[in-house]
Amino acid sequence: MTIGDVETYVKLEGILVPLGIGAFQDIRDAIHTPSKEAEALLKESDASALEMIRIAQEERNGR
Amino acid sequence: MTRRLLAKTNLIVFCLLVSACANTVRLAQLSKTGQDVGRRLQNAEISAHKANLVTDEVHEKAQHFFQVFGEQTLNINNAIRAGSRKDIQAAGNIIIDAIDQVATDLGAASSQFAIWIVIIRSTFSTILALV
Numbered sequence: 001m002t003i004g005d006v007e008t009y010v011k012l013e014g015i016l017v018p019l020g021i022g023a024f025q026d027i028r029d030a031i032h033t034p035s036k037e038a039e040a041l042l043k044e045s046d047a048s049a050l051e052m053i054r055i056a057q058e059e060r061n062g063r
Numbered sequence: 064m065t066r067r068l069l070a071k072t073n074l075i076v077f078c079l080l081v082s083a084c085a086n087t088v089r090l091a092q093l094s095k096t097g098q099d100v101g102r103r104l105q106n107a108e109i110s111a112h113k114a115n116l117v118t119d120e121v122h123e124k125a126q127h128f129f130q131v132f133g134e135q136t137l138n139i140n141n142a143i144r145a146g147s148r149k150d151i152q153a154a155g156n157i158i159i160d161a162i163d164q165v166a167t168d169l170g171a172a173s174s175q176f177a178i179w180i181v182i183i184r185s186t187f188s189t190i191l192a193l194v
Contacts, residue, residue, distance in 0.1 A: 056133065
């Protein structure tokens, strides 16, 4: 199962919600909200990336 | 008939939801792994440059790479959060290109650098393969 399959599902949801199957909206939101585990990993990676950019800029400025 | 159809739809939706969450965690793990190895490489390169084991020219190219790498990692993380396959691919391709540009210079400076570069490249290639 790939993200492409999820995108197909989300397109399907775009058709089904107007027909009154509202639960699809909640499910779509859930798909696009990373789990707590994924979010924690991404936060650590973000912090590391920002630090990496800062160090690279300082090095390039000759500090 | 309608009930059976709804039950079947719910099952499909559940399977999609579980697999989508698992895929997000997998992508996040890979992104963090690539980032961790990238930071080790950056620290090692700075130390090597201070010890005059890496020339100023290579150091300059390396720092340009690390800046691009950091920026694109942030883009990949945001794309994973948004579930955007297109954005993950775009940022992943920029990282792969940047790695290929700097790989020869850094690889020549240290075999340890070369190994880390291979790990970073394969990590992001796997992310691209997954999406």
